[in-house]
Amino acid sequence: MPRCKSYAAGVNAKLRDVAEHAGVSVRTVSNVVNGFQYVSSATRERVQASIDALGYRPNLAARTLRRGRTGLIALVVPEIDSPYFAELAARTSALAEARGLTLLIDQTGGDAEREKALLQGKRSQLVDGVLFSPWAVAPAELAARTDSVPLVLLGEHDGADIVDHVAIDNVAAAREATEHLVRTGRRRIAAVGLQPASLNATARQRLAGYREALAAAGLASDPDLEVPVQRLHRADGYRAMQALLELPQPPDALFCFTDEIALGALRAAADRGVAVPSDVALVGFDDIEDGRFSVPALTTVSPDKDRIAELALDRLTQGQPPASIVAPHRLVVRETS
Amino acid sequence: MPRCKSYAAGVNAKLRDVAEHAGVSVRTVSNVVNGFQYVSSATRERVQASIDALGYRPNLAARTLRRGRTGLIALVVPEIDSPYFAELAARTSALAEARGLTLLIDQTGGDAEREKALLQGKRSQLVDGVLFSPWAVAPAELAARTDSVPLVLLGEHDGADIVDHVAIDNVAAAREATEHLVRTGRRRIAAVGLQPASLNATARQRLAGYREALAAAGLASDPDLEVPVQRLHRADGYRAMQALLELPQPPDALFCFTDEIALGALRAAADRGVAVPSDVALVGFDDIEDGRFSVPALTTVSPDKDRIAELALDRLTQGQPPASIVAPHRLVVRETS
DNA sequence: CTGAAAGCGCTAACAC
DNA sequence: GTGTTAGCGCTTTCAG
Numbered sequence: 001m002p003r004c005k006s007y008a009a010g011v012n013a014k015l016r017d018v019a020e021h022a023g024v025s026v027r028t029v030s031n032v033v034n035g036f037q038y039v040s041s042a043t044r045e046r047v048q049a050s051i052d053a054l055g056y057r058p059n060l061a062a063r064t065l066r067r068g069r070t071g072l073i074a075l076v077v078p079e080i081d082s083p084y085f086a087e088l089a090a091r092t093s094a095l096a097e098a099r100g101l102t103l104l105i106d107q108t109g110g111d112a113e114r115e116k117a118l119l120q121g122k123r124s125q126l127v128d129g130v131l132f133s134p135w136a137v138a139p140a141e142l143a144a145r146t147d148s149v150p151l152v153l154l155g156e157h158d159g160a161d162i163v164d165h166v167a168i169d170n171v172a173a174a175r176e177a178t179e180h181l182v183r184t185g186r187r188r189i190a191a192v193g194l195q196p197a198s199l200n201a202t203a204r205q206r207l208a209g210y211r212e213a214l215a216a217a218g219l220a221s222d223p224d225l226e227v228p229v230q231r232l233h234r235a236d237g238y239r240a241m242q243a244l245l246e247l248p249q250p251p252d253a254l255f256c257f258t259d260e261i262a263l264g265a266l267r268a269a270a271d272r273g274v275a276v277p278s279d280v281a282l283v284g285f286d287d288i289e290d291g292r293f294s295v296p297a298l299t300t301v302s303p304d305k306d307r308i309a310e311l312a313l314d315r316l317t318q319g320q321p322p323a324s325i326v327a328p329h330r331l332v333v334r335e336t337s
Numbered sequence: 338m339p340r341c342k343s344y345a346a347g348v349n350a351k352l353r354d355v356a357e358h359a360g361v362s363v364r365t366v367s368n369v370v371n372g373f374q375y376v377s378s379a380t381r382e383r384v385q386a387s388i389d390a391l392g393y394r395p396n397l398a399a400r401t402l403r404r405g406r407t408g409l410i411a412l413v414v415p416e417i418d419s420p421y422f423a424e425l426a427a428r429t430s431a432l433a434e435a436r437g438l439t440l441l442i443d444q445t446g447g448d449a450e451r452e453k454a455l456l457q458g459k460r461s462q463l464v465d466g467v468l469f470s471p472w473a474v475a476p477a478e479l480a481a482r483t484d485s486v487p488l489v490l491l492g493e494h495d496g497a498d499i500v501d502h503v504a505i506d507n508v509a510a511a512r513e514a515t516e517h518l519v520r521t522g523r524r525r526i527a528a529v530g531l532q533p534a535s536l537n538a539t540a541r542q543r544l545a546g547y548r549e550a551l552a553a554a555g556l557a558s559d560p561d562l563e564v565p566v567q568r569l570h571r572a573d574g575y576r577a578m579q580a581l582l583e584l585p586q587p588p589d590a591l592f593c594f595t596d597e598i599a600l601g602a603l604r605a606a607a608d609r610g611v612a613v614p615s616d617v618a619l620v621g622f623d624d625i626e627d628g629r630f631s632v633p634a635l636t637t638v639s640p641d642k643d644r645i646a647e648l649a650l651d652r653l654t655q656g657q658p659p660a661s662i663v664a665p666h667r668l669v670v671r672e673t674s
Numbered sequence: 675c676t677g678a679a680a681g682c683g684c685t686a687a688c689a690c
Numbered sequence: 691g692t693g694t695t696a697g698c699g700c701t702t703t704c705a706g
Contacts, residue, residue, distance in 0.1 A: 014699060025677045030701060038675050055483070060462040061407070062699035064398035065682045072441075081427035081626070083420065090418035093444050102463070104409075105442050107430050125397040126439070146392070234630045263630055270632040289418070290627045293571045293600055295607040351683060362693045367685060375691055399683035402698045677706080682699105689694080 013054035022050035033058055072102050073316060074127045076118050078110040078135045082233070083288035084258065085133065088154075092131065092309040099313060101128075110231070112136040112199075121147035129316040136199045152315045154308065156201045161322045164315045168303045168329040170202055174209025175216075176331050177283045177301050178255050182217040184337060186253035186281055189214065192240045192265065193257025193285075194228040206257050206285070225251055232257060237264025245272055252280060253337070259284035259291045259300055266294060266336065282336035296335030304328045350391035359387035370395055409439050410466045410653060413455050415447040419570070420625035421595065422470065425491075429468065429646040436650060438465075447568070449473040449536075458484035466653040473536045489652045491645065493538045498659045501652045505640045505666040507539055511546025512553075513668050514620045514638050515592050519554040521674060523590035523618055526551065527562040529577045529602065530569055530594025530622075543594050543622070562588055569594060574601025582609055589617060590674070596621035596628045596637055603631060603673065619673035633672030640666045 015033075019026045024047060031039050032047040039047075050056075064070045075092055077085040093103040104127060108114040115137040123130060124147050133154040134142075143162050145151070152164040181189050191210045195203040207226065214221050224247055229236035237256060241264070244251055256262035262284030269276050276282055276296060284291055284300040291298030308327045315325065352370075356363045361384060368376050369384040376384075387393075401407045412429055414422040430440040441464060445451040452474040460467060461484050470491040471479075480499050482488070489501040518526050528547045532540040544563065551558050561584055566573035574593060578601070581588055593599035599621030606613050613619055613633055621628055621637040628635030645664045652662065 015701095016699080026700085027678080027702080028676060031676085034701085040675065043675085057458065057462055059402070059699050061398050061401035062682090063701075065396070065402050065684090065699080066701045068682080070398070079427060080417070080430065081420070081423040083418070083423070086418040086420070086423035089442070090416060090444060093417065093442065094446075102441065104439065105426070105430065107427060109431075121394065125394055234626065238630070263627070267630040267632055267634075289571065290600070293575070293604040295604055295632055297604075352685095353683085363684080364686085364694075365692060368692085371685085377691065380691080396683050399698090400685080402700090403683080403685045405698080675706105678704090680701105680703085682701090684698090685696105687694105687696090690692085 012059070013056040014059070015056075018047065018050045018054055018056045021054060022047045069128050070126060071100065072104050072127045073129045073131065073313075074104045074106055074118075074123045076106045076108060076115070076130060076132045078108055078133065080105055080107055082260065083290060084260075084286040087288060088133075088305050088309060091306050092313070095306075095309050095313055099317065101313075101317075108135065110135040116141060119145050119147065119151075121149065124149045131312050131316065134200075138199065139201070150316050150319065152312045154312060161324055164322050165324040166308055166312045166315060166327055167202075167325075168301075168308070168327050170205035171209040171212070173285070173301045173303075173329045173331075174206040174255070175213045176209075177285070178210045178213030179217070180299070180331055180333065181253045181255060181281055181283060181337060182213060182219070184281065187219060188222070188225065188249060188251040189219070189253040189255060190225040190227060190244055190251040191255050191257070192227045192229065192237060192244075192261050193232055194226055196228070203257055210255055229261065232261055234260050234264035234267070237261030237266075238268045239264075241265035241268035242272075245269075245274060250280075254280060254282050256282065256284045259286045259288045259298055262298055262300070262336070263290060263294055266296075266298070277336050284336075287332055292334075299334045299337040300332050302330050302332045304330075349396070350393040351396070352393075355384065355387045355391055355393045358391055359384045406465050407463060408437065409441050409464045410468065410650075411441045411443055411455075411460045411464045412468045412470075413443045413445060413452070414470045415445055415472045417442055417444055419597065420627060421597075421623040424625060425470075425642050425646060428643050429650070432643075432646050432650055436654065438650075438654075445472065447472040453478060456482050456484065456488075458486065461486045468649050468653065471537075475536065476538070487653050487656065489649045491649060498661055501649075501659050502661040503645055503649045503652060503664055504539075504662075505638075505645070505664050507542035508546040508549070510622070510638045510640075510666045510668075511543040511592070512550045513546075514622070515547045515550030516554070517636070517668055517670065518590045518592060518618055518620060518674060519550060519556070521618065524556060525559070525562065525586060525588040526556070526590040526592060527564060527581055527588040528592050528594070529564045529566065529574060529581075529598050531563055531565040533565070540594055547592055566598065569598055571597045571601035571604070574598030574603075575605045576601075578602035578605035579609075582606075582611060587617075591617060591619050593619065593621045596623045596625045596635055599635055599637070599673070600627060600631055603633075603635070614673050621673075624669060628671075636671045636674040637669050638666055639669045640664065 015026045015029050018029045029047050032044050096103045129150040131152050155167045227240045262282050284298045287300045287302035291300050304327050311325050352363045352366050355366045366384055369381050433440045466487040468489050492504045564577045599619050621635045624637045624639030628637050641664050648662050
């Protein structure tokens with residue numbers, strides 16, 4: 001095998017090759033490549049011609065080594081094939097590209113160890129910033145972070161402002177969703193999507209909003225109607241609905257913490273011959289594409305994903321002191337309620 | 338602002354710092370970091386202790402510059418929030434990580450210019466290989482590629498074996514799907530998802546399989562029943578079904594080129610009061626999660642996504658001569674047929 | 675406006 | 691087994 005060096009050198013033109021070809025110094029070529037201002041237009045043109053002629057492309061590794069920035073940012077999510085995260089990733093990727101950044105996607109599978117690894121700088125050499133959508137990691141872990149790469153938390157507003165957050169107001173959103181159910185005459189409203197108390201601030205906040213709305217309506221909260229789930233997927237919603245329908249007093253409405261759960265519940269209702277929304281109403285959360293085409297179409301809380309992505313990127317690139325940013329949301333009433 | 342150099346140097350320990358701390362040379366530290374064999378275990382332990390003490394992390398840019406490899410690979414897809422691509426990305430990402438590779442995701446939006454840019458080496462400096470799921474780019478473009486980064490095409494089997502391909506047998510899969518519809522007594526079977534002829538070999542192949550099955554069954558193919566769509570989304574399927582139901586002789590079955598199209602069609606059928614499958618049967622393609630929970634659940638062609646991801650990564654890393662690899666698929670019959 | 679030259683941190687050829 | 695050292699290709703300070 002040939003030496004790496006000679007092989008690579010033969011394949012790609014370097015800055016020096018361009019300089020020789022154009023009869024200028026590397027400095028000048030670098031200036032042209034980087035759009036530096038003080039280059040005479042004659043020189044600029046000549047250099048550009050050489051660049052094109054040689055098919056020169058700057059070596060990113062060398063540039064990174066020198067500049068200390070990679071132009072990459074990481075989006076860390078539990079799973080990219082969950083529609084909410086897929087939609088968020090799509091928007092973030094597009095917006096990042098518009099800013100000259102490239103998006104790297106990391107899946108944690110909701111695994112605490114992997115989340116910690118990311119938090120402790122697994123990607124710090126590779127990216128200029130991390131957008132982190134935590135699942136299993138406790139706020140304390142965030143405080144104990146040793147890594148120096150800029151970090152923005154997505155979808156969490158817990159704890160002090162040690163680190164940047166961008167999220168919708170989950171408590172308010174959950175309250176509105178539940179109030180909507182109350183307003184349409186529902187009295188036994190279940191909440192589906194609870195998580196073990198130690199983790200997942202988002203689920204906790206949605207539960208809080210749900211309880212607030214019940215209390216405000218003078219409805220007693222029933223432990224039987226607060227349903228924990230393993231993950232937030234369709235299969236979990238399916239099982240939850242099955243169990244709820246077995247109850248001596250089944251609910252007349254479900255507030256689901258994700259659309260996926262709601263869609264699973266919808267399917268379970270259909271299997272049992274339970275009519276939606278007449279027998280049971282359903283509200284989801286996330287406004288994923290599937291919910292717009294399901295039969296019946298899903299009422300849901302729609303977080304402004306574009307805005308979330310945009311605000312998160314702003315925080316990452318602007319380097320201001322940590323803050324909690326609230327992104328907008330709205331309740332979209334469709335056919336399941 | 339402090340000079341980049343001094344600042345960065347103050348923050349992160351370098352190989353030389355570790356060497357000094359452990360009282361050995363950088364060579365030895367490098368050997369330990371890279372798991373080189375000829376290091377005495379005493380030295381190894383001492384070096385490892387210093388690495389831990391200083392929190393040393395190898396600088397990826399320097400390593401890349403030296404080694405000529407980045408450890409990154411790119412997955413190029415039209416859109417990451419399309420469930421099929423999201424599911425494929427999730428699997429590819431997991432498999433890549435298991436091989437010590439990091440996955441970068443690029444969205445082209447199905448835009449020919451962006452696909453070309455990627456093909457012509459937009460990522461060549463950044464990644465060691467590209468998994469490319471083409472949409473709008475013609476086979477000729479592939480042949481004219483100037484870039485030297487290993488490339489594997491996903492979901493296309495067109496043209497000569499200039500470049501690696503991994504895909505299911507789309508013709509056979511489409512034939513089987515259509516045959517299944519024929520076997521269950523359908524006689525006016527529509528195909529939904531045609532694309533302008535110049536692009537998208539996948540759509541062309543699925544159409545071919547559909548026609549083959551019709552011919553084999555002695556059914557005439559009707560241009561009215563071959564429906565082109567803009568994109569392959571739910572909204573396109575919705576519109577297609579609406580149009581088909583307006584026909585003087587509406588179809589009694591739809592073979593849809595994606596599950597998303599089928600799910601849109603399903604919704605349109607519900608809106609018109611058309612019963613599925615008794616009035617119209619539906620077969621999709623891709624076996625996305627949504628189709629397993631829709632009401633009724635979607636019959637579909639299930640490509641083995643894990644296998645596709647695995648085979649594609651194999652091709653990328655093994656560096657054998659270009660070949661067309663066929664991944665397995667199977668027809669999953671559920672409730673819409 | 676342009677040139678010369680010093681590294682960024684690491685790997686690996688070459689010595690011992 | 692371990693030490694020395696020459697670059698990988700680029701940016702940027704300092705001089706002109």
